[in-house]
Amino acid sequence: MRFGTTLSVTLTGSSHGTSVGAVIEGLPSGAPVDLDYVQSELDRRSPSHRKLATMRKEPDRLLVRSGIENGRATGEPIVTLVENVDVRRAPYDELVDVPRPGHADYPARVRWGSSLDLSGGGIFSGRMTVGLVIAGAIVHDLLRNKGVGTVAFTRSIGPENWEDPATEVTIEDLRQQSRANEVGCPDPNAALRMQTAIEEARRNGDSLGGIVEVRVEGVPPGVGEPFFDPVESVLSHAYFSIPAVKGVEFGAGFQAARMRGSEHNDPFYIERGEVRTRSNRAGGILGGLTTGMPIVARLAVKPTSSIAKEQDSVSLSRREPVRLVVKGRHDPCIVPRAVPVVENFTSFVVADFMARGGYL
Amino acid sequence: MRFGTTLSVTLTGSSHGTSVGAVIEGLPSGAPVDLDYVQSELDRRSPSHRKLATMRKEPDRLLVRSGIENGRATGEPIVTLVENVDVRRAPYDELVDVPRPGHADYPARVRWGSSLDLSGGGIFSGRMTVGLVIAGAIVHDLLRNKGVGTVAFTRSIGPENWEDPATEVTIEDLRQQSRANEVGCPDPNAALRMQTAIEEARRNGDSLGGIVEVRVEGVPPGVGEPFFDPVESVLSHAYFSIPAVKGVEFGAGFQAARMRGSEHNDPFYIERGEVRTRSNRAGGILGGLTTGMPIVARLAVKPTSSIAKEQDSVSLSRREPVRLVVKGRHDPCIVPRAVPVVENFTSFVVADFMARGGYL
């Protein structure tokens, strides 16, 4: 339940226990921490103010039990948590014997047996990502002081895609625009189309996947460890820990597989004494090390597996087919709520890389 | 330079030092090791018998210095190496000041300065993957005894793609067919088209990327660690350590982002008392745990960055533009040689997962 090297986060609690939270270690003593910002990022992840999200409503008030005093890290482990308030176990009882298609139920039963509490997803629940948001939001000020900024946004939902505009957009603009609507897409028109698609899926008792994109600006060149901790390795390790992520690519990503070297290589040039590249098909990473150009990654998020439609499953005890209708409260599309998780967890990983390299 | 938990591999040496190799720890005492198989996999990775590969020719004879006696692991660390024979440093001298576009040169210079020996790529060289092949091939027999088989093959090169045939193909067939031609594609016709594409790229002084696919059969359900070591996280961590990989997806992967839940969820059924799924869009992994269905992953490999065409670069010392023609010996497409690396390193990661879970 622990991630990171110089900086680390340990996730605590579970979806339907008394709380979820995170223990963050390694923040230098005296580092500034803006707890209001952390709370605002928790609010952004929370379904409470969302029309398109699960009906489970949690206030998610941040509690800090150790490690922060007067807006500064003390150097000791930072113990944080939010309480679970709106816990209802009933809807999950049938699932002990009948695994939901597309969900962790079946392998989790094989591994831990029928006594495992999978109410609300247990440790597989998206609710565990509360700790990832906290960990990343806690290092936000520290990174900003070093000139590093991160933004994640919704690139596509189901068939609805947003293409970059012709003119370049700054990270700061992207941060503002993606916070201006509920789906987290910087473009209001595309956001509207995406919202419509989600509503339609919900009406049909179905769900949608999508793509989250993340960019990080201001990381100095040379950060990373060729074997075995290149920047792509550690970021993808982090990303695939987020429930429902099934693909990760950097820069040109899978498009690179169809390119020629002469198309793909980013030509170097000098701008105000700095080495830069004219394109950024490398996604800011060469040989596993940062190049100084923005880090760019995209995450494929699968459609929510808990859908209202009847599906084929089996009874694990009787070894026979069962038709299953999943109850409980679920998001018809998890992508918008994944956006703050990806943004903050990316910040955390980048902060750990910079701490390892002595940049923090 | 170390990867793994219960089983681990540490890479040693460098591209243009005296040797490259691997130290493998954690293999249970008495585990069978077929050194002939390890040598045959090294031969498969080697450019020596390839028409389409770099002109650097290395015999790559496996030497074992500790940890294997009479075809069995002794329980001590296994120290292996192959010597570097065909080392030529001259072609790389210019590159100390002029970084190759698309290559690790620039960030590596920033990180370690101009004294770093990047001849032949140094620790960034594809030659470091010799150790990954050794580590994975060493656990091949151990896995086979547990009913686990791995195959990697070339799914596409540049624009040339191979689509699965209508009838299902066994892992064993895929292993044989993909070893039957130089590009590592199971289908001879597709292989021929890919070979032609590579030859054309070489004639043009250019290079091509492609996609490697890997499948693992026989892994029991329930293997993996939800936070923070899901199977996808650890495999992708491993894959992005292989030079030139820019994207990784599992099962439906990026296609999942365009699907509805009712399309994407794999329905369960019972076959001879075993729980199985009718489709495998999950790629054998749900909630970060194996499902018992085949693990399926795809890796996007970018085109070789060292190309013969003249490119735009800069002089790091003079901070001015330079037109660069890369010399040295390079593969016009690294995909075919990445196939045995992906296959064997996948086996190693799977073996580590199984050892952690007490299955070995």
Added chain:
Amino acid sequence: MRFGTTLSVTLTGSSHGTSVGAVIEGLPSGAPVDLDYVQSELDRRSPSHRKLATMRKEPDRLLVRSGIENGRATGEPIVTLVENVDVRRAPYDELVDVPRPGHADYPARVRWGSSLDLSGGGIFSGRMTVGLVIAGAIVHDLLRNKGVGTVAFTRSIGPENWEDPATEVTIEDLRQQSRANEVGCPDPNAALRMQTAIEEARRNGDSLGGIVEVRVEGVPPGVGEPFFDPVESVLSHAYFSIPAVKGVEFGAGFQAARMRGSEHNDPFYIERGEVRTRSNRAGGILGGLTTGMPIVARLAVKPTSSIAKEQDSVSLSRREPVRLVVKGRHDPCIVPRAVPVVENFTSFVVADFMARGGYL
């Protein structure tokens, strides 16, 4: 701030922050946890009911925030803490510039500078050992179910020593007897002499050291890892983390250095089919592995460094001599309160060893 492998404990908080506590990871889901026992061990460590201890009085009520429900571990990290109530910062202000002899002040100032809050010892305070008691007491029931019992007791205080009686005493007797008096010595007469010695030291504004002994029964033979985690290595690593410990020995320990092999070797014999040794000069450990005989260790605890007598120190800022009288509230002898810390932390380390070896 983290110790352990399969089981781990992370210490949180600090002496004069809002709380101290521990995060315990790796306890198997469903493991029994007796929180009343944990509280009773915290009470034993606490100065509140002690006549011979510091005047700082803390209620030390155990709070559990995650990981235990209905007397069972849930498998998630266990987040525990006790609040700091009786915090007074004033007495420590002078010490920012004038380090106390025998205390961590000086090297801590060099390392972290004058802004480090060393009130009440900060992270160097004996109060941090609250977390070690919690971690060990939490695994008490789990170990007892496996037939493993641990006891620590006071072997000597200053010049007052307790010699083993001629007849063997059971672990259970030792546990009861050492809890029957305030100094933690199994023999009431020796305990009285030790108590008198402590009172005399306090009257003189001085302090005393002593020796804590610990025994563990019921650990099966073969537990441990020759290189580099022999049982002695990991236990001593743990013990030297307890403030004021300056020596650790196992079995005959330093006496072994004066023996001949024929005196020191423990002869084997068979008792009811079990292999045992007639003596136990090995302290239950050979080649770093347990032998099945009781593990026996002794810890040398130095006299409390904070004494009322005037001492020679220096002003760090003015680089000149200063005569120092240490204020604040301190134990004249820390040995009695170290006893529950050693006992419980030993249990924790043994539990980790057994978990690593698959015995839990």
Added chain:
Amino acid sequence: MRFGTTLSVTLTGSSHGTSVGAVIEGLPSGAPVDLDYVQSELDRRSPSHRKLATMRKEPDRLLVRSGIENGRATGEPIVTLVENVDVRRAPYDELVDVPRPGHADYPARVRWGSSLDLSGGGIFSGRMTVGLVIAGAIVHDLLRNKGVGTVAFTRSIGPENWEDPATEVTIEDLRQQSRANEVGCPDPNAALRMQTAIEEARRNGDSLGGIVEVRVEGVPPGVGEPFFDPVESVLSHAYFSIPAVKGVEFGAGFQAARMRGSEHNDPFYIERGEVRTRSNRAGGILGGLTTGMPIVARLAVKPTSSIAKEQDSVSLSRREPVRLVVKGRHDPCIVPRAVPVVENFTSFVVADFMARGGYL
């Protein structure tokens, strides 16, 4: 088989395999390495030139396979080994069923069964310490350039003890004097008495224990990690990995347990602007951090367990008593050969601490 954090050493091979060695990771690229010095320390550990040692004679020629070129570390893992030449398996066959008193045989059989090869001690052999000598000797020049010097010497053998002379002796003198005789004691007269004691023990088919002392000068104040890697914790962890060590103390050590605080605290004073202490009962360590005074540790080494005298053992298969006469080639006292092991391994641990703290 791995020790260290920023710097690490992995031991390879085994006593009666084809080689023993060490893989050292983390040495900064460009660090000076004097391979002649490493060889000379291997010679010092070797029994080849010793009259009082085992008859097993090994040339112990250092071979370096990776990581050092032209007297400098390249930054890659350093792979070293020495071949096992004088291997004789026969004498150990009986021991598969009859464990030697005082030796790892019994718990090792329980753990790994009768197939484990314990010839010559296997991985429990003192021969594994070859790798510890290599690892420490490799960092010798790096430490010397930082003003850090280490010496270990024989403090006592059986009843024969050496007391410090009235006048202070420099580390450099101690290094020379302890290398001037075979027992490793700085005083020639004491060395003669120790030598006589060893010879007498050998004539009687018996063995002797003793105490090794080690000192490190030049480590800056503030090195170490309070929880859980204080300097004493990590050094003792290392020391108890050396076969036959049963006790470790720092500074006044077990004597501190009998002292009053006013006797034990080292008074501070200023010397040429530097903070120093008049005595060094802390052994150079307060609160787990270095003070800038010399680090002083003592290790209790038990008498060699393999003795020629007949001893009581048991047959593991038949569960009945057996009278055992141990054959094979053994040292009557391991202390003199432990001296270079302790000295070099101490250097390695100190180098790792300094690397962690950014001092290297």
